[in-house]
Each structure stands twice: as structure tokens, then as C-alpha cells.
Amino acid sequence: MTALVGVVRAPVTVSRRYLAAGTFIALGLIDIFVFGLFAHRGDAVFALSLPGATPHVPSIRVPGAATCYVLGAISVGLGVLRAVVDVSLRAKRLTIAIVLLCFLLSLLSWADAGNSVGALEVVDLLQGTLIASIPLVLGALAGLLGERAGVINIAIEGQLLFGAFTAAAVASVTGGVWYGLIGGSLAGGLLGALLAIFAIMFLVDQIIVGVVLNVIALGLTNYLYNRVMVPYAATFNAGNTFGTIKVPVLSNIPIIGPVFFDSNVFLYITYALILVIQIALFRTRWGLRVRAVGEHPTAADTVGIRVLWTRYRNVILGGLVAGIGGAYLTVGSVGFFTSDISSGFGYIALAAMIFGRWTPLGSVAAALLFGFSFQLQTELSVLRVPVSSFILLMVPYVATIIAVAGLVGRVRPPAADGKPYVKA
Amino acid sequence: MTDQHEAEPPAASPATATTQDAAAPEPAQPRGRLPLTGNMIIQAVTEGHSVVLTILAVFVALLAGAVLIVASDPTVLHAWASFSYAPGAAFSDTWSSVAAAYSALFEGSVFSPATVSAAFHGGSIAAIFYPLSLTAFEATPLILTGLSVAVAFRAGMFNIGAAGQWVGGAVVATWLGYAVHLPIVLHAVVCIVGAFAGGALIGWIVGFVKARTGAHEVILTIMLNYVMYNFLAFVLTSHNLMQAPGQSNAVAPNIAGSATLPHVGGPPPQVGVGFLIALAAAAATAWLLSRSTLGFQFRTVGASPSAARSAGISVERVWVLAFLIAGGLAGLSAATIVQGQPAPLTTNSYGTYGFDGITVALLGRSRPFGVVLAGLLFGALNGGGTVMEAATGVPADVVDVIKGLIVLLVAAPPLIRLLFRLRGTGGTGPQAVAPKGWSA
Numbered sequence: 028m029t030a031l032v033g034v035v036r037a038p039v040t041v042s043r044r045y046l047a048a049g050t051f052i053a054l055g056l057i058d059i060f061v062f063g064l065f066a067h068r069g070d071a072v073f074a075l076s077l078p079g080a081t082p083h084v085p086s087i088r089v090p091g092a093a094t095c096y097v098l099g100a101i102s103v104g105l106g107v108l109r110a111v112v113d114v115s116l117r118a119k120r121l122t123i124a125i126v127l128l129c130f131l132l133s134l135l136s137w138a139d140a141g142n143s144v145g146a147l148e149v150v151d152l153l154q155g156t157l158i159a160s161i162p163l164v165l166g167a168l169a170g171l172l173g174e175r176a177g178v179i180n181i182a183i184e185g186q187l188l189f190g191a192f193t194a195a196a197v198a199s200v201t202g203g204v205w206y207g208l209i210g211g212s213l214a215g216g217l218l219g220a221l222l223a224i225f226a227i228m229f230l231v232d233q234i235i236v237g238v239v240l241n242v243i244a245l246g247l248t249n250y251l252y253n254r255v256m257v258p259y260a261a262t263f264n265a266g267n268t269f270g271t272i273k274v275p276v277l278s279n280i281p282i283i284g285p286v287f288f289d290s291n292v293f294l295y296i297t298y299a300l301i302l303v304i305q306i307a308l309f310r311t312r313w314g315l316r317v318r319a320v321g322e323h324p325t326a327a328d329t330v331g332i333r334v335l336w337t338r339y340r341n342v343i344l345g346g347l348v349a350g351i352g353g354a355y356l357t358v359g360s361v362g363f364f365t366s367d368i369s370s371g372f373g374y375i376a377l378a379a380m381i382f383g384r385w386t387p388l389g390s391v392a393a394a395l396l397f398g399f400s401f402q403l404q405t406e407l408s409v410l411r412v413p414v415s416s417f418i419l420l421m422v423p424y425v426a427t428i429i430a431v432a433g434l435v436g437r438v439r440p441p442a443a444d445g446k447p448y449v450k451a
Numbered sequence: 452m453t454d455q456h457e458a459e460p461p462a463a464s465p466a467t468a469t470t471q472d473a474a475a476p477e478p479a480q481p482r483g484r485l486p487l488t489g490n491m492i493i494q495a496v497t498e499g500h501s502v503v504l505t506i507l508a509v510f511v512a513l514l515a516g517a518v519l520i521v522a523s524d525p526t527v528l529h530a531w532a533s534f535s536y537a538p539g540a541a542f543s544d545t546w547s548s549v550a551a552a553y554s555a556l557f558e559g560s561v562f563s564p565a566t567v568s569a570a571f572h573g574g575s576i577a578a579i580f581y582p583l584s585l586t587a588f589e590a591t592p593l594i595l596t597g598l599s600v601a602v603a604f605r606a607g608m609f610n611i612g613a614a615g616q617w618v619g620g621a622v623v624a625t626w627l628g629y630a631v632h633l634p635i636v637l638h639a640v641v642c643i644v645g646a647f648a649g650g651a652l653i654g655w656i657v658g659f660v661k662a663r664t665g666a667h668e669v670i671l672t673i674m675l676n677y678v679m680y681n682f683l684a685f686v687l688t689s690h691n692l693m694q695a696p697g698q699s700n701a702v703a704p705n706i707a708g709s710a711t712l713p714h715v716g717g718p719p720p721q722v723g724v725g726f727l728i729a730l731a732a733a734a735a736t737a738w739l740l741s742r743s744t745l746g747f748q749f750r751t752v753g754a755s756p757s758a759a760r761s762a763g764i765s766v767e768r769v770w771v772l773a774f775l776i777a778g779g780l781a782g783l784s785a786a787t788i789v790q791g792q793p794a795p796l797t798t799n800s801y802g803t804y805g806f807d808g809i810t811v812a813l814l815g816r817s818r819p820f821g822v823v824l825a826g827l828l829f830g831a832l833n834g835g836g837t838v839m840e841a842a843t844g845v846p847a848d849v850v851d852v853i854k855g856l857i858v859l860l861v862a863a864p865p866l867i868r869l870l871f872r873l874r875g876t877g878g879t880g881p882q883a884v885a886p887k888g889w890s891a
Contacts, residue, residue: 095816181669229863234609234669238809238858247519254523332594374673381670417685424674424681431671432664 038273047119048110050429051126055102058130062137063095069141071292073149075282084281090345091140098129098136131399138412145410151308152399152406153286160391160398161297161359162187162369164378165352167383167390168304169215172345173222173377174385175308176338177321181237182222183349184373185244187216190353192248195364196256199265204358207267208292215340219243219346230447241373249366266362269293293351300348305387319323321441324448334448378427385440397423408437501816504867508860509828511870516853518710519547520845524548530540543816552845559838560831582834584722590830591791594729595784597826598736599650599777601817606773607753612657612672612807613781616650620782622686623649624789625796627859628695630707639711639790643728646786647779653679654778668774675804684798695795703796712791725787727870730823732783733833739776749773781805796870810858829854861882 073092075084096388108114108166113124124168124207162264164185173180193214209444218240225236256264272295274288308314319327324334357364374395382396383389400423408416530537530544558565559582562635566673596613624646656672667872686693687701695704714722740746743805752769753760760766784804789796811829815821836850860867867873 034597097579225859225863225866229864229865232861235862236859238611238806242806242810243852243855243859246853246855247850249525249848250846250852253848255677371677375677378670378674381667403530414687415685417681417688421681421685422677424677427674428660428666428671428678431666432660433675436639 033266034171036449040140045110047123050105051106051109051122052103054126054130055099055104055106058099058102059093060099061098062133063092065356066092066095066137067141068092069441071136072144072146072262073135073137075149077150077285086146086307089136089375090377094136095133102126102129111401135151136405138410142410142412145435147406150285151281152402154290155402155405156295156395156399157286158237158360158398159401160372161355162292162322162352162372163397164297164391165355166298167380167394168348168387169219169345169349170377170380171385171387171390172304172317172332173219173309173338173342174380174444175441176317176323176341177324177446178223178226178338178342178439179233179445180222180342180372181220181234181347181377182218182244183376184369184371184403184443185237185241186218186346186349187353187356187369187373188241188248188367188378189218189244190215190350191368192251192364193350193354194354195266195357195362196263198267198358199263200307202267204267204269208269208351208354208356211358212350215350215353216343216347219343219349220339222346226342227335227338227447230449231444233447237270245367248364252364264364268358268360271368290367291359293355296351299315300351301387302392308387318441321443324443327450336425338448343376349376352376353354359397381440382427382430396426400426457588464469481587482637501864503684503873504864505814505857505861508857509865509870511860511867512853512856513553515856516849517553519546519852521545523843551843552849555839555842556835556850557584558835558843560835579784582829584839584856586831586832587722587726588830589834590726590826591723591729591787592804593807593811593829593833594783594786594823595732595828596781596804597811597815597822598732598808599654599780599784599813599818600735600808601815601819601822602740602749602780603773603777604812604817605746606769607752608668608770608773609660610654610657610668610672610774610781611669611775611809612653612675612805613784613808614778614801614803615672615676615799616653616778616781617785617805618679618683619653619778620650620785621800622683622693623794624786625703625706628710628790632707633709635709638707638880639712642706642710642790643783646789648781648782649834650782650785650836650877651775651779653786654774654776654781657778658771661774662770668770680798680801683771683796683801687796687798693796701798705795706790712787712789713789723787723791725791728783728787729826730880732780733819733828736780745772748846771836781808807854809832810854814857814861828857 042104069091070088070093073087073089102125105126109119109122135147135406149401166187169186170180170183190211194207194211197210198204201207221242222233222236225231226233252264269291270291271291274295277282277289280288296428306314315326316332319330319332320334320337327337328334336353353369354371356368376394379397380390382393401421404416404419407414407419503890524544527541527544527548529610530541532767534541563582563583566574566581570579572578588744598619599613600610624642627642628638628647631638633757634887653675657668657675660671661667688694689705693703695702698765712728714723738746740749748759748764749772750760751764752766752773756766759769781804785801786802788804794800807829811822811825814828815825816824832850832854833847836847839850840847
């Protein structure tokens with residue numbers, strides 16, 4: 028894993044080192060001077076189990092302002108360390124993680140310090156994070172499958188939307204949610220196939236095809252929704268959903284159990300897909316060939332790998348995965364399809380994939396960050412924190428811009444990403 | 452549209468660009484291998500000239516839209532279910548379903564015969580031109596966002612951020628519109644300039660960050676769109692910022708009457724000053740791209756950044772300026788809506804102008820004149836779609852499918868060629884002006 032990430036790593040310049048250090052120090056100063064100074068008097072309480080959960084874990088109680096000062100000091104210290112010492116890649120990643128964690132914890136301490144509404148429900152926050160991340164993770168994995176083979180997939184949004192629509196309709200007509208899931212997946216795959224045909228056979232610019240497919244998917248689902256689903260809702264949009272599956276033993280573990288092992292089938296499918304795609308891409312001959320096609324198609328062709336076939340297959344596979352993510356939006360959560368239900372998740376998934384540097388685990392981490400910020404916004408509005416929820420919703424996008432520009436710097440996509448392959 | 456033969460820089464030097472002056476008389480310019488008009492037309496059709504390809508794409512997309520309308524019409528489906536009893540009814544119902552929808556679309560966007568007969572019987576003559584004015588009205592913001600995307604395309608970049616830049620312009624124009632008090636013409640002009648500046652600022656951020664850090668503009672613009680949507684919601688829900696007094700909804704105050712763009716008579720929507728602004732912006736963009744030094748630099752960077760760099764052009768400066776101008780054009784689009792419509796700014800005002808701008812720019816092949824035509828076509832489809840929905844109950848969303856299909860087909864000339872068995876290889880898709888991949 029490390030060796031492979033090393034290949035994808037961009038050369039780190041001196042200015043970037045200081046940029047990272049500066050960002051760390053800036054975040055640390057925000058911890059101290061914004062969250063620390065403006066925190067209300069009193070303790071911040073973190074509830075570690077849901078109300079009424081059987082193995083009850085006691086809540087953590089910390090002084091609000093003091094926590095922010097300590098966490099901020101740690102961030103500033105790490106920033107200074109990064110500016111002075113050149114550390115290894117692994118240590119760099121660790122420092123980024125620590126600084127971000129400090130930032131989040133001080134934000135939460137600030138929000139809950141002396142809060143009269145109640146404790147911050149940590150389990151609820153994490154549970155919601157995971158659930159909100161499902162479509163983002165699946166969308167990012169879909170994008171990654173295509174891009175590792177050299178085909179840019181901007182159509183993730185359309186695949187999610189079309190998958191969501193088809194899943195709701197199929198589940199409603201057949202009465203079986205599993206049919207809905209399969210139908211949604213196939214719908215995503217169909218859009219994937221269209222993307223592949225236009226990008227690979229007709230050599231249309233891949234970003235253009237993607238954007239246009241999104242337009243078509245939005246128009247088509249809106250049209251059919253207004254024309255068929257609204258007047259015949261009982262038949263086509265009955266709102267079937269999957270039930271919750273508790274994993275027998277694991278779901279009883281405090282904190283971890285309710286967060287990871289008490290959800291519907293989509294979360295478990297997501298775990299499986301993350302694992303399968305990570306291993307397949309980096310540990311198998313199949314993955315080596317896919318990456319070869321994405322990096323240097325001519326060389327891959329020379330050694331007998333079928334470049335175009337690999338690309339077709341991967342883009343369609345990606346579509347199938349994104350379709351599952353779309354199915355989650357309807358049969359996996361609310362049941363009903365509504366107009367533009369994917370509401371930009373596909374684009375956020377794309378950002379997560381780039382943020383995660385075209386690796387499954389990196390994309391998952393980035394998707395979790397987005398999911399966390401969505402859920403955090405919900406939790407903070409429950410606590411009636413006096414910050415406009417729109418400012419909070421802005422944070423992940425600003426963070427992505429900062430990350431792409433500063434901390435992550437020049438991300439290097441697969442070398443042949445977006446370039447059609449024409450045999451010489 | 453017709454200038455597919457126009458060589459892209461750096462193949463064309465500035466000198467050849469100036470010899471193609473529009474003022475030059477026709478005979479002085481032998482147009483290559485096609486001497487006679489008749490032959491030229493035949494050859495254009497059989498070989499698939501880009502204009503012909505576009506017309507065929509529109510035709511195929513309308514056909515696909517018709518299939519969609521028919522396949523979801525319960526009357527038609529019933530008629531086909533009883534095909535064995537009454538085969539004639541199946542065909543006639545199919546025909547009448549499509550004909551009703553598309554004639555409503557046409558009458559809503561171009562010309563309605565009923566208004567002519569009404570005019571002869573004492574009705575209003577102006578009513579004849581109402582559908583066309585609706586088209587121009589709908590086309591106005593699309594032309595401007597289309598130009599925004601086109602300018603970035605020509606400089607080799609993909610501007611998915613016209614929506615965010617639109618919001619930037621809208622916020623500034625609205626604020627100047629209700630918070631500042633100025634005399635009548637000056638106020639409108641100040642608002643328009645402010646909208647340009649607001650959009651340009653958001654565009655500049657993209658260009659600046661890209662030039663400084665190499666972050667890809669697609670990801671930057673997508674993220675900035677969401678930042679701006681939330682920013683708009685934030686300012687419209689904050690009492691001390693832009694929320695209208697006494698309102699609990701996310702809505703801005705109405706702008707002052709002195710800041711509104713006048714209409715050419717009648718109730719809105721009518722052709723207003725906004726449409727003239729769009730045309731002027733198209734002319735200015737055309738001048739910028741094909742006549743100015745800066746435009747030459749844009750196109751050179753668009754054709755090959757490395758070649759431009761070795762020719763002494765500052766690629767980073769071009770990125771920043773191209774996005775600055777692109778953002779400003781998207782801001783102008785916002786001005787035509789904020790100042791041209793009676794409704795105040797809300798969180799839904801941005802509509803789909805930004806993303807429609809991409810399709811308009813693609814269909815117009817990133818040429819300002821083409822963008823105007825494409826904007827008019829899409830404006831006609833939008834305006835007509837609303838009328839169609841009201842008249843026949845067919846949801847106007849089918850128009851979005853048609854628009855998407857048109858662009859998809861235009862982008863893939865080989866497919867149209869395959870469908871209509873055309874010879875030749877001319878008429879490249881818009882990928883000729885688009886960047887390739889993430890590392891462009």
C-alpha cells in the first residue's frame with residue numbers, strides 16, 4: 028500500500044511544506060482564539076451511548092474553553108514542527124489527521140460548552156456520518172473504477188439520480204426491495220455504458236459527456252416523476268424500504284456496535300465494496316492491468332492488455348456501483364423518489380475521489396469527512412448553536428478547496444485519465 | 452457556427468486573423484473547394500457540415516422527445532393496448548399526442564397562428580410577437596452564462612462554476628439595487644457593473660487558486676458553486692444582512708424601481724434591455740476573442756499551454772483573466788434576472804442557468820455567435836416547454852432531455868453520421884475547444 032501510494036504522490040516542494048505548516052498553525056489559532064475565547068462557561072458533555080442503550084457508557088465531561096486551548100496548542104506545535112523538521116510521509120499524514128481531529132474536537136467543545144439543551148450525542152453523530160457517507164463512498168468508488176482505467180466519470184451524479192429513480196420504481200412495481208436495488212444498480216450501469224460508448228467509441232471529451240449525461244438524467248427523471256410517479260404514486264412510488272439488520276454479536280459492542288453494525292444492508296454492501304475494490308485494484312493482477320491502462324495505455328496494449336475492453340468494463344462496473352448508491356437514496360433510506368433526490372451528491376463524491384487521490388481508502392476518508400459535516404450540521408442545529416446552518420454546510424466545500432489547493436497540493440491523476448486511446 | 456474551417460491558433464497568426472475581416476467583400480474570399488452555392492449545399496448535406504449535423508441532432512433529439520411523450524401518455528398506451536381491435540386509433544392517438552405537444556411548444560416559442568387571426572379581428576398586433584419575446588426573454592440569461600463557459604473553453608478550461616458566479620453577481624446587484632439610491636439610468640448601470648464585478652470576483656478566485664496551486668478548475672468551480680449556494684441562503688436568512696424586513700423566508704428586498712431594466716412595452720416577460728445586454732456582451736466577447744491581443748493569448752493557451760508558455764505568454768495570467776471575464780459574464784446573467792424580473796432574489800433564483808450555460812456553450816461550439824443561436828434555441832425550448840405543459844399537461848422537463856440529447860449528439864458527429872449514413876469527416880465536435888482530462 029505504501030509503495031503504491033508513493034507512486035501516486037506528488038513531489039513536495041519547499042513552499043508546500045510551509046503552506047501545510049501555516050495551515051496547521053492557522054487552524055490551531057482558530058481553536059484557541061475563536062472556539063476557546065468564545066466558548067460559554069461550563070463543561071462540554073459528550074454522550075457516548077444512545078439514550079436507553081443497554082450497555083450504557085458514561086458520558087465524558089470536559090471543561091469547554093480549556094479543551095480548546097489545549098487542542099489549539101497541540102495544532103500550533105505540530106505546525107511549528109512541520110515547518111522545522113522534514114518528517115516522513117507516514118508522519119505527515121498522522122499530523123494532518125491529528126490537526127483536523129483537534130479542530131473538530133474544539134469545535135464540538137465550543138458548541139456544547141455550557142449548552143442547556145443537552146449533551147452532544149456522539150453515537151448519533153457517528154451513525155449519521157456513516158449513513159450520510161454511503162452514497163458518497165459508492166459514488167467515489169464508481170468514479171475511481173473508471174478513472175483508474177483512464178476514463179473520467181463526471182456522470183456520477185446522473186448515475187446516482189437514475190439509480191435512485193429506477194430503484195424506487197422497480198421496488199414499488201415488483202414489491203421487492205432487492206429488485207429495486209438490482210434495478211437501481213443496472214440503471215447506473217446503463218448510464219455508465221452510455222458514458223463508455225460516447226467517450227471510448229465516439230471519442231467525445233469525457234467531461235462533456237459526463238456533464239451532458241447529468242443533464243439528461245435530471246431531465247428524464249423529472250419528466251417521468253411528474254408524468255408517471257406523481258399521478259400513479261401508489262403503483263410507481265410506494266416508498267418501499269429495506270429494514271434494519273443488526274449484526275448478531277458485534278452490534279452489542281458499546282459505541283462501535285450501533286455505529287457500524289446496526290444499519291440496513293446498504294452499509295454492509297458498502298463495506299464489502301470498499302474492501303473488494305481496494306484489494307482488487309492494488310493486490311491483484313486485474314488491478315495491475317487496470318492501473319496500467321490508466322497510466323500508460325500504449326504500454327499496456329503492447330503487452331497484450333485489451334485497453335478499450337478494460338475501459339468499457341470498468342466504466343460500466345463503476346456505473347453499477349454508483350447505481351447501488353442511488354438505490355440507497357430511495358429504497359435504502361426514505362423510500363420515495365423526489366425530484367433531484369441526489370442533489371449534488373455525485374459531484375461531492377467526485378470531489379471525495381480527487382481529495383482521496385484516486386485511492387479507495389482515501390476516497391472513503393474524504394467521503395466520511397463530508398458525511399460528518401452534514402451530520403454535524405444536524406447535531407449542532409439540534410443543540411441550537413448560534414451559527415447559521417448554511418455557514419456550517421459551507422465548511423466541507425471550503426475545506427475541499429483548501430485541501431486541493433494547500434494541504435493536498437498538486438494531486439496527480441492517473442496519467443492517461445481523460446485521454447482517449449487510439450491505436451497508432 | 453460556419454467557421455469550422457477557421458484555423459485555431461497557434462496555426463493562425465494574428466495577421467491571418469485580421470484578413471478574415473467581416474467587412475471584406477465576399478468575392479475576395481474564395482471559400483476553398485466549393486465554387487457554386489447549389490453544389491455547396493448538397494455537398495454540405497451529404498458530407499455532414501457542422502450546421503447540417505446540428506440540425507440533424509436537433510431533429511433526432513425532438514424525435515426521441517416525441518417517443519418519451521408518447522410512451523408516457525396513458526391515452527396512447529390504451530390505444531396501443533387495443534391495437535388488434537382498432538389499429539387506426541393507435542396511430543392517430545400517437546400522432547395527436549405528439550402533434551399537440553410539439554405544436555404547443557412551437558406556438559409558445561415562435562409564432563401562434565391564432566394571434567394573427569385575432570389581430571385581424573381587433574386583437575393586439577403585439578400579441579403576435581409575444582412568443583418570440585418569450586424566447587428572447589428566456590434566452591437572455593442562457594446566452595450570458597453560455598458566453599461565460601465559452602470564454603473559459605477557448606482558454607482551455609472548463610467553467611462548471613457559472614452557477615456560483617451567477618450568485619456572486621446576483622448578490623451584488625440586489626444589494627446595490629435596494630440599499631443604494633441613485634438617479635434612474637445611473638442606478639441600473641451601477642447595478643449591472645456591480646453584478647459583473649461580483650461574478651468576476653468569484654471567477655477570479657478560481658483562476659487565482661488554479662494559477663497559484665495548480666488545483667483543477669473543475670473541482671474548484673464545483674466546490675465554489677456549493678459555497679455560493681450556501682452563502683446566498685446565509686445572507687438571505689440573516690436579518691442584518693440581506694433578508695427582506697419582516698420576512699421569515701429566504702428572500703431579499705425588492706430592488707428600487709430606478710435599478711430595474713426597462714421592458715419594451717407590455718407585461719413581462721417581454722424583450723427587455725437584458726436581451727440587448729446579452730447581444731452586446733456576445734459582440735464584445737467576439738471582439739475580445741478574435742480581435743484583441745488578450746483573446747489571441749486566450750486561444751493560444753487553449754490550444755496548447757506549453758506552446759503558449761514558450762511563446763512568452765504568461766499562462767497563469769491568462770487563466771486568471773479568462774476566469775475573471777467568465778465570472779463577470781455569469782454575473783451579467785444574474786443582472787438580467789435580478790433587474791429584469793419583478794421577483795426579488797430568493798434561494799431558487801439561480802435556477803439551472805449555470806449548467807445550461809455549459810450546454811449552450813457546447814452547442815454553440817464556444818463561438819459567441821454560435822452561443823447566441825444556441826441560447827435562442829434553448830430559450831425557445833424553455834419558453835415553449837412552459838406553454839406546452841400548460842396546454843397539454845406534458846411536463847416541461849421533457850425539454851431538458853431534448854436539450855441534453857441535442858448536445859450529446861452534436862458532441863458526437865460520428866454517431867449522427869452513422870445514423871444518417873453521411874460521408875466525410877468534417878464537423879468536429881466541441882471537444883476541439885475543450886481541455887483534455889484533469890491535467891490540462
